[in-house]
Amino acid sequence: MSKSDKEGVSRRDVLGTGLTAATVAGTAGLVTGGAAVFVAQPETARAEGEDNGHNKAFVPPGKLDEYYGFWSGGHSGEVRIYGLPSMRELMRIPVFNRCSASGWGISNESLQVLTEGLTPEGKAFLAATNQKTYVNGDLHHPRPSYTDGAYDGRFLFVNDKANSRLGRIRLDVMKCDKIIQVPNAHSIHGLRLQRYPRTGYVFCNGENRVPVPNVGKLLDDYKKWSSVFSAVDGDTMEVAWQVIVSGNLDNNDADYQGKYVASTCYNAEEGITVADMTASDKDHIVVFSLAAIEKAIKDGKFETINGVKVLDGRKTSKLGITVYVPVANSPHGCNAAPDGRHLIINGKLSPTVTIFDWTRFDDVFSGKIKGEEAIVGNLEVGLGPLHTTFDGKGHGYTSLFLDSQIVKWNIEEAIRAYKGEKVNPIKQKIDVHYQIGHVNATHGETKEADGKWMVALCKFSKDRFLNVGPMKPENDQLIDISGDKMVLIHDGPTYSEPHDATIVHKSKLNPLEVWKRDDPFFKFSTDWAKKDGVKLEEDNKVIRDGDKVRVYMTAAAPAFGLTQFKVKKGDEVTVFVTNTDDVVDLAHGFTIVDYGVAIELAPQATASVTFIAAKPGVHYYYCQWFCHALHMEMSGQMLVEDAGV
Numbered sequence: 001m002s003k004s005d006k007e008g009v010s011r012r013d014v015l016g017t018g019l020t021a022a023t024v025a026g027t028a029g030l031v032t033g034g035a036a037v038f039v040a041q042p043e044t045a046r047a048e049g050e051d052n053g054h055n056k057a058f059v060p061p062g063k064l065d066e067y068y069g070f071w072s073g074g075h076s077g078e079v080r081i082y083g084l085p086s087m088r089e090l091m092r093i094p095v096f097n098r099c100s101a102s103g104w105g106i107s108n109e110s111l112q113v114l115t116e117g118l119t120p121e122g123k124a125f126l127a128a129t130n131q132k133t134y135v136n137g138d139l140h141h142p143r144p145s146y147t148d149g150a151y152d153g154r155f156l157f158v159n160d161k162a163n164s165r166l167g168r169i170r171l172d173v174m175k176c177d178k179i180i181q182v183p184n185a186h187s188i189h190g191l192r193l194q195r196y197p198r199t200g201y202v203f204c205n206g207e208n209r210v211p212v213p214n215v216g217k218l219l220d221d222y223k224k225w226s227s228v229f230s231a232v233d234g235d236t237m238e239v240a241w242q243v244i245v246s247g248n249l250d251n252n253d254a255d256y257q258g259k260y261v262a263s264t265c266y267n268a269e270e271g272i273t274v275a276d277m278t279a280s281d282k283d284h285i286v287v288f289s290l291a292a293i294e295k296a297i298k299d300g301k302f303e304t305i306n307g308v309k310v311l312d313g314r315k316t317s318k319l320g321i322t323v324y325v326p327v328a329n330s331p332h333g334c335n336a337a338p339d340g341r342h343l344i345i346n347g348k349l350s351p352t353v354t355i356f357d358w359t360r361f362d363d364v365f366s367g368k369i370k371g372e373e374a375i376v377g378n379l380e381v382g383l384g385p386l387h388t389t390f391d392g393k394g395h396g397y398t399s400l401f402l403d404s405q406i407v408k409w410n411i412e413e414a415i416r417a418y419k420g421e422k423v424n425p426i427k428q429k430i431d432v433h434y435q436i437g438h439v440n441a442t443h444g445e446t447k448e449a450d451g452k453w454m455v456a457l458c459k460f461s462k463d464r465f466l467n468v469g470p471m472k473p474e475n476d477q478l479i480d481i482s483g484d485k486m487v488l489i490h491d492g493p494t495y496s497e498p499h500d501a502t503i504v505h506k507s508k509l510n511p512l513e514v515w516k517r518d519d520p521f522f523k524f525s526t527d528w529a530k531k532d533g534v535k536l537e538e539d540n541k542v543i544r545d546g547d548k549v550r551v552y553m554t555a556a557a558p559a560f561g562l563t564q565f566k567v568k569k570g571d572e573v574t575v576f577v578t579n580t581d582d583v584v585d586l587a588h589g590f591t592i593v594d595y596g597v598a599i600e601l602a603p604q605a606t607a608s609v610t611f612i613a614a615k616p617g618v619h620y621y622y623c624q625w626f627c628h629a630l631h632m633e634m635s636g637q638m639l640v641e642d643a644g645v
């Protein structure tokens, strides 16, 4: 029995006070300046075996969910699709990881996506280290594309903090079709999209400060390092422009007018140790003016670095493309409210949220008012505010990492309180389990926020699930926000580590049931088939071209079009397989035993894989996706001749 159990202290108390003392101690004195202080009694919504009287999240067998949830997979590198409100996991989309099931990172089609958009330095690094692709990624922020402030169902954009990449997922097939490595920027963290008129730009925050370009110079001169803000064209996936900033870049968000983007900075000190980074009691947000940036690019005020047009947006710059507004130390989340007018900056070390009015930035940029005058509210909400989501009915819901709570508050009332009126904007606090990071409500990042459900992505799940060893699952909790009170409905254990989730109503998406044969996703295979005069949907043949062998075959339940083929040891073999079944859900696969080869073949898909036939002998290939009563029999043999035997 632990000490806390013996003394009857709840684990929540231990968790809360321990971290609070340790984390806030160093920042005492800077956390409450200018904040309106209100105290609301936390209400526990701890289910603890009791029935909340709510079975609203129950989706009976055979019934469909109302929402798609796009969950980031954190350092697993993937995206997961959930159904809401059931919280059932529906599918996984491999992106920056490798996937044994689908052959992501093995098939030629996936390797093309994973490698073609890397920087020349990234490619050189992989070549020098004998790797085809990075095998890890750290995917924090999944963001669906917009048209006029609402989800339009085209794409989902995702960041990779680990290897400085941006990925794009096609929502018609739920596959990643583009990945780029962003030059000059180091570690892509904050990722948000242009909302108006459409996406448009994808805004990527380079979190870490490094020399620009980062080629081995200025190693000992960290004051000269910089963070880089990037705008990528979401249609072409090319970097449109970059801006060098003062301080670093954490999270960002865009307005609903297509004019401004804001980003939080937790290291205005430009230090490299925790003590340096938190030395000052102020950090800042930086606001970018899209019109001013586009004009500066047009006027040629950029420098080209690694093939990208880079503008100077530091505090000392005269270009007028950025403004810096001081806020309390170490802000984190940056969230545009669906009212189209307000921007919420979450304090992290400060127990406050700061409310900005986007419409005042016109006057800030023209010099009529100071940046601080764009602040219209500063509300004390609790310890460790990280992110805020919205219900479209005037409320913000802010995650409190240290308190392990979500606080519901009223935006208008917070603005009135800031003006001195006696109102209490805090409506409710609810316990979550535990150490919440992101919080996100249904359509909360759009002008169509509908105030139905909210998910709390908690980093800790201690006590909530069976013990599975020293590594515990995360806990993604579903909360009903449709009434006056938030009600905890469901605990959802997840594997490392969903950071963030966006939730899209099913009416916005209409994915295909089977692939279209002319899909550009198969371009690698269709290009080769054309060169070889092969019809992928019909032909089964082996083409030898020196020591390169191309094997074409169909797959139709329960047989491959070729049940045997022969190659020579040392040949470079490419196998192209086309699933000619067009029955919904009838997937096949192609796995070669002892060759590390596996690819996925959804209905009407073609996939290919290239390998060296380095191991002589008989090697069975088989279909690994259960497809038919004779699925086990769906196999063949690759015969690898060894001339020396």
Ligand code: RUQ
Binding pocket: 140, 141, 189, 251, 332, 333, 386, 387, 436, 437, 438, 499, 500
């Ligand atoms: S950030 S826990 Cu990587 Cu989304 Cu705030």
Ligand code: CUA
Binding pocket: 557, 558, 587, 588, 589, 623, 624, 625, 626, 627, 628, 631, 632, 634
């Ligand atoms: Cu085809 Cu299993």
